[in-house]
Amino acid sequence: MNGSGLSNAEFPVQKQLEAYNARDIEDFMQWWAHDCEYYEFPSRLLASGANEIRERHVARFSETNLHGTLVKRISVGNMVVDQEIVTRTFPDGPGEIDVVAIYEIENGKIAKAWFKMGTPRLRTPETR
Numbered sequence: 001m002n003g004s005g006l007s008n009a010e011f012p013v014q015k016q017l018e019a020y021n022a023r024d025i026e027d028f029m030q031w032w033a034h035d036c037e038y039y040e041f042p043s044r045l046l047a048s049g050a051n052e053i054r055e056r057h058v059a060r061f062s063e064t065n066l067h068g069t070l071v072k073r074i075s076v077g078n079m080v081v082d083q084e085i086v087t088r089t090f091p092d093g094p095g096e097i098d099v100v101a102i103y104e105i106e107n108g109k110i111a112k113a114w115f116k117m118g119t120p121r122l123r124t125p126e127t128r
Contacts, residue, residue, distance in 0.1 A: 009105040010073065013080045016110065020068055023061040029054055033109040041102070041116035063089045068099070078105045095122040 006014055012031040019027035029050060038047040038056070047053045060066060071083040080103045087096050098118030104111050 007075050008108070009075050009078050009080050009103075012105055012108055012110055013073075013082065013103050017068055017070065017082070017084075020057075020066075023063075023066060025054060025058060025061055028057060028061075031110055033106065033111045036110055037112045039112070039114045041100070041114040060088070065089055065094055079103065080105065090120050090122065092120075093122050095120050097121070 016028055016031035019025075019031070032050050032053055034050050035048075036050060036053060037045060038053050040046055047056050065087055066089075067087045069085045069087070071085060073083075074081050082099075082101045082103070084099045084101060085096050086099050088094070090097075097120045100116040102114040102116075104113070
């Protein structure tokens, strides 16, 4: 455990979520290992290395409604699993998507991450 009350594995995951919600690419990237791997669950590699992960997020961070809400977090050893609801702007408009994120932590950084996405739920005029 560190001084935050989070496990050593949970700490970088929480910090990158906070940076994601602040849309702060520099703070976000400091929690990812230089040689990290980013997958669509279970095994489709979407980005290899910090530069490719940065590229994926620069455009997303321009979405003014971007926000990840943590629903539940579990951790075992160096693995952390987050259930989140992510609000963002999809090509068809604003909405939400359920996400399960699995993080493998090595030396205080995210070394690998897998993301399982649900089906986007677009907001209707009544829910905006």
